[in-house]
Amino acid sequence: MATFVWLTIVTALRILQRNRLRAGLTMLGIIIGVGAVIAMVSIGEGAKQVVHEQIASMGANVIIIWPSAANVGGVRGAQGSAIKLTVADAMDLKRKIPVLTETGWSKRDVLQIVNAHRNWNSSVMGVSPSFISIRDWSFSRGGSFTQADMDSATLVALLGQTVVDELFDPGEEPIGAVIRIKNVPLRVIGVLSPKGQNTYGQDQDDVVLIPFTTAERKVFGTLFLGSVQGIYASTERAEDVPEAVEYIREVMRSRHRLRSGQPDDFTVRTQVEITQVQEGTSETLTVMLMIIASVSLFVGGIGIMNILLVSVTERTREIGVRMAVGAKRLHIMMQFLIEAMTLSVVGGCMGVIFGILAARLTTVIAGWPTIISGDTVVTAFGFSLVVGLFFGLYPANKAARLNPIEALRYE
């Protein structure tokens, strides 16, 4: 049987070679279909990768807790307007929930920052040192402040790249310089590595970080000591996030003495949700492109079926001879199925090459990142095989059911 299959493949290839133009035109549908699948999925995967990287830059295992909007006599404020979260909440969460590796907190205000004769308005965040490690912020120069700075409310600051660009001359050393915020002098001890824009187009480098205690006691001033705007928590692995969220909700509800039926006075956000939304968008795109590609593969399959029906008719006598010398129906069937699959596999191979080239060209010309995964190539190729098999069945069956006498007599 192996000899039979092998020889039939050789014969099929010879027939294709003989009718090169016809075979090429027939394969066009498959080539375009497979090529489109590979190119589209590569572009889609590339886009997904960009989103993933952006989300990873925020920390995939990060959980953010915001207070809910204030509700004063039915007038609701903006999200985070209620002063409900405290440093004690953050520390208690860390203590009670083992899957949390760290908790940090922040408080934010937009203030004017002054260096010598220059000034700039930026987002100033008072944060715990753990906040910086949770957000996985790294430094291009200098380093972070420590728990000791936090305890003694040292007058130090970390600048984002945008703030450095606005306040210092090119080439001027920011480390060691003293800037002023609300007339409080702060010594610059670190510059954050540039992160660029986030997915919403916000400049993530336009930020100044100072120790939370410094912010609370010396810069912002506060009505309630220990109140925070956001609590940040991280887990060891991203998979633990959903479990951690459940615990956080429980602990927070009990700390805030909420009875069952009362709504949460806080909101728990994870990057997972954001990821899902983003991935959903690119997945919709991928599905649409896949539909287009499937239509192309389907049309290609019909092309194969059509040319095989022609082939069966053309070679009726040959089929008769083969039957006369002892070909069983399965032999005839397999001959035409193998021919169909050879068409689709050769077309599929060319489609793979075409798709990879198209993806590469997209990267070169449009500058979009593309990812050609082995899975996609194998799937697209597999699909072309299935198309060949499926659309080859009808002509092959038609050939196998010919009556040998009539086939031999066919003119």
Added chain:
Amino acid sequence: MIPLIACDDIWKIYRIGDVEVQALRGLSVTIEQGEFVAIMGASGSGKSTLMNILGCLDQPTKGQYQLGGVEVGRLQPDQLAEIRNQKIGFVFQSFNLIARTSALENAQLPLFYRGLSLKKQRALASAALERVGLSGREHHTPTQLSGGQQQRVAIARALVTSPSLLLADEPTGNLDTQSSHEIMTILEGLNRDGITIILVTHEVDIAAHAAREIVIKDGQILSDRATQGRSQ
């Protein structure tokens, strides 16, 4: 000894629309192993139908046909294909070689369906081509061969499986006298080696090569006699 072919009261009835055509009407014939039989008859006499039935390409509507002691009248298409492959070789008037395929590969065809190894197929096909005097032309395609040579490839294809029965349907119908003579000489040689040959023809001098002549008319045997053309 069991006869190679034993037909007992076979009928073949076609139905074309409302018209019933009786191609064979209660025909009985016995052919022994090693015979050389010519079947003659006008067109429409039923000789082609008989040929198709004897060659296991078709089955009788009624009656019994035993080939080598096996009743083939009720077999399934694939079982018939198996019998054709094992026991029967065909030579057609129009050669019926596969186009653009070498003589060797054409001769290999029946072995291909036996699932022999490629090496064995080639060896047997080469031997068969040698037997019909075509060694050296293994790689010629049908269009590169003369009619007589093409028919010899067809004979090589028929005898490559060492069949017990060789059916030749007007094998010289498309050939000139010289080639016809060559083909008949080859067939006679094969018959001497023990292969049973049934030859369908309407040419008297071609039929004269056979030792027995059966004339068919209206689906029945009109005469069945030994010929003097060739000594047994």
